[in-house]
Amino acid sequence: MTHAHGRSTGLPISRATMAGAATALALLLSATALAQPAGGGRIGGQSQPPAGQELPVDDTSVEQAPAPNARRIYVSDPAHFAVLTQLFTIDGDKGKLLGMSDTGFVPNTVVASDGSFFGTASTVWSRLGHGKRTDYIEILDARTHNPIIDIELPKDPRFLVGTYPMMTTLTPDNKSLLFYQFSPSPAVGLVSLTDKKLVKMMDVPDCYHIFPSDNNNFFMHCRDGSMLKVTFKADGSAERKKTQVFHKEDEYLYNTPAYSAKAGRIVWPTYTGKTFQVDVTGNEAKFMPAFEAFSDEEKAQGWAPGGWQVVAYHRESDRVFLLADQRAKWTHKSPSRFVFVFEGKTGKRLNKIDLGHETDSIAVSQDKTPQLYALSSAQKTLFIHDAESGKEVSKVDRLGHSPLVINTSDM
Amino acid sequence: MRRALLSALLVALPLHAASAADAIEVLPDASAAPAEAKQVQIAKMKFNPTDITVKAGTVVTWTNSEALPHNVHFKAGGPNVSKDIEGPMLRANQTFSVRFNQAGTYDYICTPHPFMKAKVTVE
Numbered sequence A: 001m002t003h004a005h006g007r008s009t010g011l012p013i014s015r016a017t018m019a020g021a022a023t024a025l026a027l028l029l030s031a032t033a034l035a036q037p038a039g040g041g042r043i044g045g046q047s048q049p050p051a052g053q054e055l056p057v058d059d060t061s062v063e064q065a066p067a068p069n070a071r072r073i074y075v076s077d078p079a080h081f082a083v084l085t086q087l088f089t090i091d092g093d094k095g096k097l098l099g100m101s102d103t104g105f106v107p108n109t110v111v112a113s114d115g116s117f118f119g120t121a122s123t124v125w126s127r128l129g130h131g132k133r134t135d136y137i138e139i140l141d142a143r144t145h146n147p148i149i150d151i152e153l154p155k156d157p158r159f160l161v162g163t164y165p166m167m168t169t170l171t172p173d174n175k176s177l178l179f180y181q182f183s184p185s186p187a188v189g190l191v192s193l194t195d196k197k198l199v200k201m202m203d204v205p206d207c208y209h210i211f212p213s214d215n216n217n218f219f220m221h222c223r224d225g226s227m228l229k230v231t232f233k234a235d236g237s238a239e240r241k242k243t244q245v246f247h248k249e250d251e252y253l254y255n256t257p258a259y260s261a262k263a264g265r266i267v268w269p270t271y272t273g274k275t276f277q278v279d280v281t282g283n284e285a286k287f288m289p290a291f292e293a294f295s296d297e298e299k300a301q302g303w304a305p306g307g308w309q310v311v312a313y314h315r316e317s318d319r320v321f322l323l324a325d326q327r328a329k330w331t332h333k334s335p336s337r338f339v340f341v342f343e344g345k346t347g348k349r350l351n352k353i354d355l356g357h358e359t360d361s362i363a364v365s366q367d368k369t370p371q372l373y374a375l376s377s378a379q380k381t382l383f384i385h386d387a388e389s390g391k392e393v394s395k396v397d398r399l400g401h402s403p404l405v406i407n408t409s410d411m
Numbered sequence B: 001m002r003r004a005l006l007s008a009l010l011v012a013l014p015l016h017a018a019s020a021a022d023a024i025e026v027l028p029d030a031s032a033a034p035a036e037a038k039q040v041q042i043a044k045m046k047f048n049p050t051d052i053t054v055k056a057g058t059v060v061t062w063t064n065s066e067a068l069p070h071n072v073h074f075k076a077g078g079p080n081v082s083k084d085i086e087g088p089m090l091r092a093n094q095t096f097s098v099r100f101n102q103a104g105t106y107d108y109i110c111t112p113h114p115f116m117k118a119k120v121t122v123e
């Protein structure tokens, strides 16, 4: 983050217009200098100090973000598949934008489990949209927003796709980053953040998404409806084992499941609201009974999930939040206005929140009194709600072109 | 001298008119495939058969028999494939033919469906 903020003790006229932008500040300083009357006088109705008395000095500095907490939010704007994109750092407590980071083509964001750093897997080209392609991992300090690790990935292995959060992830110890390769064959890249290099592309069968259950195990979801367990060593050698098939071929699971690494819980809704849950604690996949988010009567009225990140999970209270609305079939990526809240263990419905705006993605903070984040791509705004009452408490607007993805950390 | 001239000529030729010395020789169009070509069908996200064995010099013809487009893609780096050969996307009933000139195993995929994997073994 390089927002230059003037710690001004200067004239009210300059303070009011400064607004934190370095360029505006520079302009104002020169304008103020030009406007100084020779023998004192008045500017904009403000009194000037008597001749001979020193003017207070405007001084600029590079600010740091406060120490991250559970309500630190990262909002990624893939900007409708633009080559240059942005990642916004937001303070959920204050409903305030803290900083921005530049990112490349369809970036995937990761956040450390202690909040100390964040980063992206990203792609750039030497001539903006063509030329030599470079895939890389960039890790930034959560307070300074300065890059602390930059790792180039050989042979351009990233899967370039509309951002699915679980396609790139960190192991719980924050020492390894795992990312998905689609073509020419399915593989998971193991990146060592300590050795700062790509260790190996680990071959996997026809399976997708990456859910690390500990530092040496992750699960994937396979085309045949099973889960795959991959156990890997530091050198990238790996063993693979498939589970039973847990859903039917015509039950379509969303691309954006919720995953709590600390709870070892994957929450995975279908297009109709049937919600599968997989418990991966102890590195074993246990399939919990799936629950229906909507009754047959509600389904007949068109109630179904819809949006981008349609599901969130709060670990401590074991609650599932599902973004849904009344809709036509095959509009599962269109935004929704409501969040339905369920008890994770039983699937019992606890609440229905009217967000009051068209929402594409939701997330929750993992503190005791969680916030519910509702991102509207069309309004370019993150609405912050109290997760219990559903009441809107603040919002942050002007978040790029088409913000779509929310990342938080369960610290 | 003759060899040097031949390679100079080859540079000017389009990709599909590869030298007979190439391990994988893509035939220019369907009519170039001999009647006795080995057939592989593409349907329901699968190559059928997924594993065939042929003699050196045999032509293999792939036919897509469904609406969903598929292709045949020999990726560079696979066994016996030094250069990427990415066949065109085939619509329903379109074909793609290759003559295999050298013994070996040739793995291939469908570009947009990398889980469609198959191979040709040439004796």
Ligand SMILES: [Cu+2]
Pocket: B045, B069, B070, B071, B110, B111, B112, B113, B116
């Ligand atoms: Cu295909």
